[in-house]
Amino acid sequence: MTTVNREALRRVLERWVGLPPAGAEPAVPPRDGAPAAPIDVMALCRWIGGDTRLLVELVGIFLEDLPERRRELREAVRDRRSSEVERAAHSLKGALANFGASTAVSLAERLEGMGRTAELADTAPVLAQFDAELDRLAVFLADPGWRARLPAAEPGDARR
């Protein structure tokens, strides 16, 4: 009953990521020594089955919700509310995992762990790193240039 079109997904990945589908490693390889893209397109495409229109919508929601989520986490850290640090970091981790944002996910995971164990003494440097990575991610996604790399929607994609 699965409706995912593997071939369509493969074409999306080939055109967007520019990598062969078999054995592909980085989603968006660094160009000219530039740092790797903060998201893993392959991971994202596995989620959405190659529906690029949905992808654009998801990015919009993510960017819209991100400032409030960051504020929640920062305030929880500032106020030393460990369970709230755990929850806010976990929530961000889940959202970031959807995008295959592995660096940001691992930083969120560290903050989540600090919240879980109520050991918040060393959160400042991790939070600073996390903030920097989220800034990088937000800049990457807010740049319309990344959308230009999207292929035209595949036949059969949802049109809702």
Add this chain to the structure above:
Amino acid sequence: MTGARVLVVDDDRATVLMLSRLLQKAGYHVISALEASQGVMQAHRERPALIVTDLMMPAGGGLSLLERLTLSAKTNTIPIIVLTASDDPEVGARARAAGATRVLRKPCDTERLLEAVEAALGGGG
């Protein structure tokens, strides 16, 4: 069981949209909730054939949802798939103990999720 009603519960709007679109494309009728308590209410009101839920959410979260649905005669036969961003086996174990039919790690690929949905609805897998 194409056409079956599936309730998606997650506090992340993007995840709800993603899951909803995926399930709709697979032919399911999707309803959704952005928090656990709302999910419990929806489950009682709409009697979905399946629930797909996040675990860590505000106000009680997924474990509370699982426990409340398991305790109610109106909802305790509904299969529940838990999607969690946690890789802690204890988390999965707690979810299963609270009534989860299946626990999957987020993000999970499309086919794996659809297979789990189909299996939970009794369609094999």
